[in-house]
Amino acid sequence: MPWQKSLQALGELSHSEPMANHTTLAVGGAATWYFKPHNKETLSQALALTPKNIKLLPLGRGSNLLVPDHGFDGMVIDLGMLNTIQINAHRLTAQAGSRMSKIAQTAANAGLRGLEFMATVPGDLGGGIAMNAGAFGMQASDTCLQAEVMLRDGSEQILSKSQLNMVYRHSQIPKQSIITAASFELQTADQQDIRDVMRDMRHKRSQTQPLAMPNCGSVFKNPEGDYAARLIEAVGLKGKRMGGAQISEIHANFIVNHGNAHSDDVTALIQLAQQSVFEKFAIKLEPEVRILEDLQ
Ligand SMILES: Cc1cc2nc3c(=O)[nH]c(=O)nc-3n(C[C@H](O)[C@H](O)[C@H](O)COP(=O)(O)OP(=O)(O)OC[C@H]3O[C@@H](n4cnc5c(N)ncnc54)[C@H](O)[C@@H]3O)c2cc1C
Structure with a gap:
């Protein structure tokens, strides 16, 4: 039986899946294969069956991912069905496909703080x-x-926080592996206090970010001691438009899609911002958004 037929019994498999439908920026060409396993066990079986020359791309909400217009020649792994959240005393364990907002809410309902x-x-x-x-x-x-990861052959490993080597907007996991779950140690606090903190955070966000338009959050990491948004604004690029993409007029470290943007438009704005900031300030802006072509 060809591997594709086997995978169809282990989850949902599609061919030529448009990635614009799976990223919050709503740009990007098709993934050759798109697989959504029923659960962790079927993911493991599927990885063992998938030919080793097929590259994998684990996908969450697609809220930090820029897929090129020519797409991704490999298999996207959609972890949406792995979404259980459990609490045991101060420890919260959630599967990788759990929405972070739901995790924060679940922790708050249990009177646990640390993930607001x-x-x-x-x-x-x-x-x-x-x-x-x-x-x-x-x-x-x-x-x-700690985090649980699944390796390319379907076997599993537990990585402690120190093995994950978590730094500003980056963690280290084995190449082509997939995080399937993670655990957190939280602290007891008053439920209402936790909810109030979350409400204030959400309110601040809604005042300062262009949340009504497709975007991918902060495009660049903040350089040490400075802000990417300030630097981009200082070189006069706030509001700059290329094709259907624009450096947001609300927050200069956001790029928004006016509905008809191509990935190339976004890339052109990223390069322009990097070049302009470097020329004026000799600072190299490093993308926070994961640019798929750079990952391959
Ligand atoms: C409006 C808006 C606001 C945002 N605000 C913030 C913010 O305040 N702070 C912040 O840090 N980020 C922010 N972001 C960016 C983004 O939400 C975060 O980086 C988030 O953690 C990405 O999660 P995701 O599920 O969307 O990942 P995806 O975009 O799906 O993936 C991002 C990267 O992680 C990899 N990945 C995804 N899942 C797995 C997995 N299971 N195993 C291994 N690798 C995996 C992908 O391959 C890709 O390289 C914002 C984004 C938006 C759109």
């Missing part, structure tokens, strides 16, 4: 660990204990 910022980050936990997501002075690595 997740209420404002629109991704899934796997992406949150891979990116060491953070906001408002908090980040995933503050409370993360």
